[in-house]
Amino acid sequence: MSLQARPLQLPDFVDERRVSPFQYVVITLCGLVMFIDGFDTQAISYMAPHIAEEWGLSRQVLGPIFSSALVGLMVGYLVLSPLSDRFGHKRVIVVATIGFGVCTLAAVWAGSVTELMVLRFLTGLGLGAAAPSCVAMTGEFSPKRLRATFVLVIYCGFSLGFVVAGLAAGWLIPVYGWRSMFWIGALAPLALVPLLLRFLPESPVFMIRRGHDPQRIHQVFRRMDRSLAPAQAPTFAVEAEDSGRRAALSSLFTRDRVLGTLLLWFIFAINLAEFYALQSWLPTIMTGLDYDMSTVVTATTLTTVGGIAAAFVTGPAMDRLGAYGTLGVVYLVGFVFVALTGLAFNAPLWVLLIANFFAGCCISGGQKSLIALAAVFYPASMRSTGVGWALGIGRIGGILGPIVIGAALGANWSASAVFYAMAVPMLVAGLAVLFLGRRYGTRKNRTAAVADPVEPATTTVASQDGARA
CATH class of the missing domain: 1.20.1250.20 (MFS general substrate transporter like domains)
Structure with missing residues (x-):
């Protein structure tokens, strides 16, 4: 040897x-x-x-x-x-x-x-x-x-x-x-x-x-x-x-990063609330409107397929055109298509299916893109901690979303009214992302060397007896 x-x-x-x-x-x-x-x-x-x-x-x-x-x-x-x-x-x-x-x-x-x-x-x-x-x-x-x-x-x-x-x-x-x-x-x-x-x-x-x-x-x-x-x-x-x-949690709340961290958590909570509310309740809503099972499955599946398709568009766009602007536009377009889904319950089936697909592009696709945005926002030394906590705190929205929609349906809201209400947070999320871009998008590049100084490589050596040097 x-x-x-x-x-x-x-x-x-x-x-x-x-x-x-x-x-x-x-x-x-x-x-x-x-x-x-x-x-x-x-x-x-x-x-x-x-x-x-x-x-x-x-x-x-x-x-x-x-x-x-x-x-x-x-x-x-x-x-x-x-x-x-x-x-x-x-x-x-x-x-x-x-x-x-x-x-x-x-x-x-x-x-x-x-x-x-x-x-x-x-x-x-x-x-x-x-x-x-x-x-x-x-x-x-x-x-x-x-x-x-x-x-x-x-x-x-x-x-x-x-x-x-x-x-x-x-x-x-x-x-x-x-x-x-x-x-x-x-x-x-x-x-x-x-x-x-x-x-x-x-x-x-x-x-x-x-x-x-x-x-x-x-x-x-x-x-x-x-x-x-x-x-x-x-x-x-x-x-x-x-x-x-893992970087310390306190590193996410330095003076120049605390606002961005809190806004990211807020946007994650909105996106996950929309995602789980849509995926959880759409089958039940459509079943209650007497759509057959195959149509319910098709409509719900299209929201997920839309998210997969969107990932192959938003990813390159975020690299070439900017992460903040791309995601902000995705959410603003989502505001339109979630509201159109509410209108489409009274339209021909093909209109509803198209609205479902594009709503999924913006909600499910937006979630994948938001994870990428968090990776852009946090420097390498704290990326794991930043992204992990954003996803974890965002689950609060995922928990509350289905509960709120269930309460609205229990209060006899119509399916259309539910989706009109769900459109509003998408507008708020889009504006919040664009604000993040205005606040951090260009400054981040200028301050990267200060915020994320390059650490010398720390070497961990495994010797034959398993000790580390």
């Missing part, structure tokens, strides 16, 4: 090489977890009208059922996902996947609203713990030149889960009943666990920081590059900003 002359450096090792089949496997596995996350999140929306009919529930009771999983998602995102710093991304992903699979399976036998809400909350905990680690693993195994693309791909996996949930509901629920969706939502993650255990590696950054066996770490590097020679005493290094350490 040859000796390792120089430390293997991350992220340079990944950035300087072509993407290997092994890396594609890692990204695919993370995408599958996100896909199941999306399936589970959306499936309850198609089950809800049938649950209400079987259990004799009023429509406003469905709001807390929708939101219970979102509460769990927020808690999982803010409280459980940081456990990856202690136990590693792989362990968190595997345990979380088992957890939300088992809880979804238990929901098959739920006999009351309380039982269902508790199980949906526990399911949300697992989903909230798994998703951030999947994003982190995807980023770690992606070269910088393709990192945003690969993260976008696994987020599209989440949206694709929404689409498949609709297709499965249209086929399974009329024949096998609403509990069949829980069966699928439980068996899929449990079937994925053996693949995760066998093919998903642990994060090399985590193993280096924790002083794991150097040969085990070196094996992960060799799976990325088969031409890498064996080494008797491999050593490794991780740049400071990629070391996996």
Whole structure:
């Protein structure tokens, strides 16, 4: 065996090489977890009208059922996902996947609203713990030149889960009943666990920081590059900003950043409120208007397809035309199409479907673009903390959105009135993003060197006995 002359450096090792089949496997596995996350999140929306009919529930009771999983998602995102710093991304992903699979399976036998809400909350905990680690693993195994693309791909996996949930509901629920969706939502993650255990590696950054066996770490590097020679005493290094350490929460509230942080949280809350209100209630609203199941599925699926399609337009536009202006326009256009959806309930079906598609472009597509905007706003040293907390706090909007719409429907608001009301926050979000751009868009580039000074690379070396130097 040859000796390792120089430390293997991350992220340079990944950035300087072509993407290997092994890396594609890692990204695919993370995408599958996100896909199941999306399936589970959306499936309850198609089950809800049938649950209400079987259990004799009023429509406003469905709001807390929708939101219970979102509460769990927020808690999982803010409280459980940081456990990856202690136990590693792989362990968190595997345990979380088992957890939300088992809880979804238990929901098959739920006999009351309380039982269902508790199980949906526990399911949300697992989903909230798994998703951030999947994003982190995807980023770690992606070269910088393709990192945003690969993260976008696994987020599209989440949206694709929404689409498949609709297709499965249209086929399974009329024949096998609403509990069949829980069966699928439980068996899929449990079937994925053996693949995760066998093919998903642990994060090399985590193993280096924790002083794991150097040969085990070196094996992960060799799976990325088969031409890498064996080494008797491999050593490794991780740049400071990629070391996996989280910036302090207080760094988000410095004098020149506090307003931007609070506005981002506000916009995240609006977008997630719109997203979950639309996805949760559109099937129930259309069922109540006597649309058949296939039409309900088509309309709801189009909102998700619109979000996927929008991602391939807004991403390049944000790079070329500016992140703030692009997203601001997306939300302002969304204001128009959400309001048009309200009008379209009294129009021919094709008008409603087109309105649904473009509303989805702006709500679902806007959410993906907002994550990218947060990554632009925060410098590298605090990006993980900034984006993570924005998503976590934004879940408050995701929780309240379905509850508010449920209360409005319970107060006998018409479907059209509900969508007119939902259009207003899109206008507010658009104006807030444009204000952010005016306040930070150009100044950020001028002050980047001050706000995010370049740190010297901090090297973590794994010696043969597992000690770190």
